[in-house]
Amino acid sequence: MSDLRQWSREAIRIIEADFQRSADTHLIPLELPGFPGIDLYFKDESSHPTGSLKHRLARSLFLYALCNGWLKQGAPVIEASSGSTAISEAYFARLLGLPFIAVMPAATSQEKVDQIAFYGGQVHLVQDPSQIYAESERLARETGGHFMDQFTYAERATDWRANNNIAESIFQQLRFETHPEPAWLVSSPGTGGTTATLGRYVGYRQHPTRVLCADAERSVFFDFYRSGDAGLLLDHGSRIEGIGRPRVEPSFLPNVIDAMIKVPDALSLAAMHYLAQRLGRRVGGSSGTNLIGALMAAQQMVQTGETGSIVAILCDGGDRYATTYYHPDWLKAQGFELAGLINAVAACAERGEALPEGILRERI
Known part of the structure; x- marks a missing residue:
């Protein structure tokens, strides 16, 4: 056996041993009083050893x-x-x-x-x-x-069929819930790998579950999903760290997604603050984007008379953003006024009121 092969085998053993020492991440219910008959859960990826979905x-x-x-x-x-x-x-x-x-x-x-x-x-x-x-x-x-x-x-490094991927984990954790087969899975795109895994898994397992991808404001993913133009480019990056890209990435697979929205950055951050209040701890900006996606899915379910469950991804914790998203001076310097939008997110979640205008949507 070559030295490289022997070293690689030992490296794989070390990674697998680390995996065996780690428990799965939690599925946290979040009550939506404004949407009776609809159960919302957040898959809390912040509890990984390095604190995020990544x-x-x-x-x-x-x-x-x-x-x-x-x-x-x-x-x-x-x-x-x-x-x-x-x-x-x-x-x-x-x-x-x-x-x-x-x-x-x-x-x-x-x-x-x-x-x-x-x-x-x-x-x-x-x-x-x-x-x-x-x-x-x-x-x-x-x-x-x-x-x-x-x-x-x-999208190709993750085993989307099994091996305790995030989709398999979600369905296992929902087994004893009122609605064990979710109506919607909601995730925001960074590489596109998570939405690819979710979409492929539900197709492979023949679930009727739909996948909603919630994009950031400064990103080309939504526009690519709508137009099919893979050459789209932006001259600036996303303000919601971890999601949104200035170019169409190879791992983003639009054909495994059922619906997509584009969320204004201010609304993502407002939803982040609201979610932090509800959970009693800080979360990242992409989790706010996903909350908006979940509320949009809930509104659609109400319109069609559907009950069921929704699972959104809580991508990371908010301590990483103490000097940015959670700092009033930074928010002010960026031109974000969130108080009214936080109230609007609360009104939607707790009373079923419509979300503010400005969200772009495709086939939801």
């Missing part, structure tokens, strides 16, 4: 790269990321004793930068978010390392 992705990417022979002992791992994936990959790189370099937009929150450093990773910041890919490729060439490229490999 822990699943990072584990899958490392296993995929190892099984393909792409990782080598002592060689750096490089990733283009807005933060959460890099944090999780830094964790797994440290587990395997590999150097890690995160290529990130300069506007990424300091809390995320600090967490990458905590796991022993380095951070390479770029002013233009669209350059994170080219910079990652350059660093991989110059260091002899491997560019993990989550935006290309997310």
Whole structure:
């Protein structure tokens, strides 16, 4: 057996052992008094060891790269990321004793930068978010390392049929609920890997469950879903960290999605604050986007006289955004006035009132 094959086998064993030490994430019910007969749950991915949904992705990417022979002992791992994936990959790189370099937009929150450093990773910041890919490729060439490229490999690295993926976990946890087969699964797109897993799984298992993808305001995913134009580009990145992209990523698979919306950033942040109040702890901005998606799905169910359950993804905790999304000075500097929108989200969730205008939708 070659030294590379032997090292890779040991690396896979280490990752699998780490997985066996980790419990599954919780499914948290959230009452919606404004929508009787509809049960909402949040799949709380913040309870992973690295605090976000991206822990699943990072584990899958490392296993995929190892099984393909792409990782080598002592060689750096490089990733283009807005933060959460890099944090999780830094964790797994440290587990395997590999150097890690995160290529990130300069506007990424300091809390995320600090967490990458905590796991022993380095951070390479770029002013233009669209350059994170080219910079990652350059660093991989110059260091002899491997560019993990989550935006290309997310959908294929995850085993969507079984192996305790997020979709299988959700259905297992709902078994004894009033509505064990959800009407809707709601997720926002970063790489597109999670929506691909959800959509493929419900198709494979022949569930009638629909998948709603909730996009950020500064992102091309919704427009690609609507137009089919894979060449769409933006000259700026998303303000909701972890979701929304300035280009159409290879891992985003529109054909496995049943409906899509685009949520204004201010409304995502308002929903984030409302959800934090309801849960008694901070959550990230993408969880607010997903709450809006869940409320849109609930409104549609009411209109068609449908009862049932909805599961949305709680992507990460909010401590990473203490100096941004939860800081009044930062919100003011960005031009966000959230008080009225927070009240509007509350009115929808608690009294069934319509959400504010500005949400774009397709086939919901």
